[in-house]
Amino acid sequence: MAFTDASLTALRVFREVAERGTLTAAAAALGYTQSAVSRQIASLERAAGAPLLERRHDGVRLTPAGRVVVRRAAGVIDQIDATARELAGLPGEEGTVRLGWFASAGAALVPRALTALRRAHPAITVITREGSTPALVRALRAGTIDLALLAAAPPFRPPDTETPALVLRTLTERSLRVAVPAAHPLARGDYVDIADLHGQRWIAGTGDDRVMGVWPGLDERPEIAHTARDWLAKLHLVAAGFGITTVTESLTGVVPAGVRVLPVRGGPSERRRLWVARMPGPAADAAERVAQALRAAAIDGPGDRPTLGE
Structure with a gap:
């Protein structure tokens, strides 16, 4: 055969x-x-x-x-x-880009980027889907999405070891912070000392994100009071006083009432890098426009700052 x-x-x-x-x-x-x-x-x-x-x-x-x-x-x-x-008489899709993104990116970054893109390039259609990093990387390699928004923690290794290597463009690096109930003792200051994180009740992620939500590097076994995959559910649990969780600076402007987002001092700086990934080779014009809109939205977002290049 x-x-x-x-x-x-x-x-x-x-x-x-x-x-x-x-x-x-x-x-x-x-x-x-x-x-x-x-x-x-x-x-x-x-x-x-x-x-x-x-x-x-x-x-x-x-x-x-x-x-x-x-x-x-x-x-x-x-x-x-x-x-x-x-x-079938439907319009062509030369201007269609398939974008995958991790859960919290849908809270502010993706809508902000798509709104700006619609104003500047109304002929470009973006179809989006949420997924975990492993699922988005597989989708890129399978050709079912064109771009993927990925979040990475130090030491910022590539998202997989397959060849050819994915093209990774760094959009921003952002500090990890803690979200605490507004009535919590930790909410009284402008920052949280890392020593004060000991003995806290944590609200963490589930599945692929099981450890997300707990401050990295704690020298104790954390008490996880609740688990939820949805970032908004975690933040509403925080607002109701059931524990604390970690968030990136980009979520500062969209947290629900009753939550304070504060930096952590006294330990190593915890950073998260935001990548837009694609397969190697020439990028389609529409995909490049989408990547540019994502970078502009990431830089303009609350608490974000431009760092690095491609």
Whole structure:
């Protein structure tokens, strides 16, 4: 069997597996059984004449041949979809950019950037989706998004070790802060001493973000009173007096009433770097416009400052 015999369905299934990271998650997203997904992958591997996936206990990983196929498959599928839209009489999508972003970026940064972009470049359409860093990186490599907003903590390692390396543009670096109830003793000053964080009740994230919300480097086992993936839920729990959590400076202007956001002193500076990531190669004009709008919004946001370059 030659690779030219590969079906479009198999290519779509393979791209979904590459993005989701497991056969089970891809099957659920597509509405297929796991055995049906496995059959499509097997047919594609026969056509390619080489293994495309490395099966591991925690999911699957693309082989070198798999990386070639997923990169090419993304282009083929996009062209087929564009043809279908054109035949259906829908406008072309030369100005469409697919953007992925981490949860708290949707609170202020993404809406601010999209509002400015709509004024300056109304012909550009941006389709967005929220996701964890691993999911967004897989989506970039699978070709289902064009840009990803990623947050990184020191030592600011690349988000994955696959090749080719992603292109990472630093938008800003921002200080980590703590959000405390307005009636909490810690809220009386203009900053929090790191020693005063000992013995506090913390509101943390869940899933991929399990440790988010607790101050990094505490020399004690933190007491986690509540967990929530949604940043707004965490901040409302803070406002109600159920604990404290960490936030970046960019959220200062959008916290609910009853919350104070304060810097922490007396320990190492905790920084968070904001990246916009894409696959290597020439960037489409529309994608570059979106990246520029994100950088402008990040720099203009509360508490942010421009640092570094690409």
